Amino acid sequence: MRTRRLIIGVIIALIVIIGAGFAFGALHKTKTNAKTVTLGIMPGGKQEDAIWKVVKANAKKSYGIDLQFVNFTDGDQPNKALASHDIDLNAFQHYAYLKSWNQSNHGDLVAIGDTIITPIHLYSTQYKSVDALPDGATIAIPNDLTNESRALHVLKNAGLITLNSSQGLQATVKDVKSNPKHLVIKEVDASQGPRTLPSVAAAVINYNFAQSAKIPASDSIFVEPFNADSHQWVNIIVANKKDRNKQIYKDIVSAYNSENVKATIEKEYPDGGEKAAWDLKF
Structure with missing residues (x-):
């Protein structure tokens, strides 16, 4: 009888150890995965x-x-x-x-x-197209380096200006090579673009600022294309x-x-x- 109890005890101990091993393995696997x-x-x-x-x-x-x-x-x-x-x-x-x-x-x-x-847009409340912009028109663009360069490339892709190629994608107003319509490019804080819009012929405005100011999509006269510049x-x-x-x-x-x-x-x-x-x- 004593021997039988000993055997049963050993079996129970083994079950407990094996069960603990499986539990540890499952825990380890969970942590690993x-x-x-x-x-x-x-x-x-x-x-x-x-x-x-x-x-x-x-x-x-x-x-x-x-x-x-x-x-x-x-x-x-x-x-x-x-x-x-x-x-x-x-x-x-x-x-x-x-x-x-x-x-x-x-x-x-x-x-x-x-x-x-x-995409960044060129907006106007006075004109319905890029071609309608008159000679000497004032265009507002953001004045920080990143957005200024982006806005100038928008004007370039709209056919309004050309840029010195040596500057690549980091252009400033000083890099405008040709300006057939003699546009006056006015640099303003990017967040002020929407406020500037009523007093200029057009303005390049970041989408988030245009959206916050509730500028209608119908006021967009040109949108940044998907090309090497953008x-x-x-x-x-x-x-x-x-x-x-x-x-x-x-x-x-x-x-x-x-x-x-x-x-x-x-x-x-x-x-x-x-x-x-x-x-x-x-």
């Missing part, structure tokens, strides 16, 4: 939230990734946080901004995927250079570059204020 990526963004309102909600769902469903967002309100902070590895990725800037930031901060951040482009304004997902080939980060790009995200962008921006950029031809 838990994949979290933190991505820094700037607050963009309900429309942007709707887009990121779909991206997050794609990342979870297709790749088993828990995509977590870190919100920043200062445009300089997402890159600093990424460079110091406080976050894994960020998605708030275009190629031109990243290039400028890397140069100014001796940074080593790289784009790993395209997201959207927000490619630098494509928004991007950014990583540290040494992490650029990590599969988990490539999966986040794929989660964004999907048909349901594109459909959501089109739904949230029926006026074309934002366009899915990953399959555009520049």
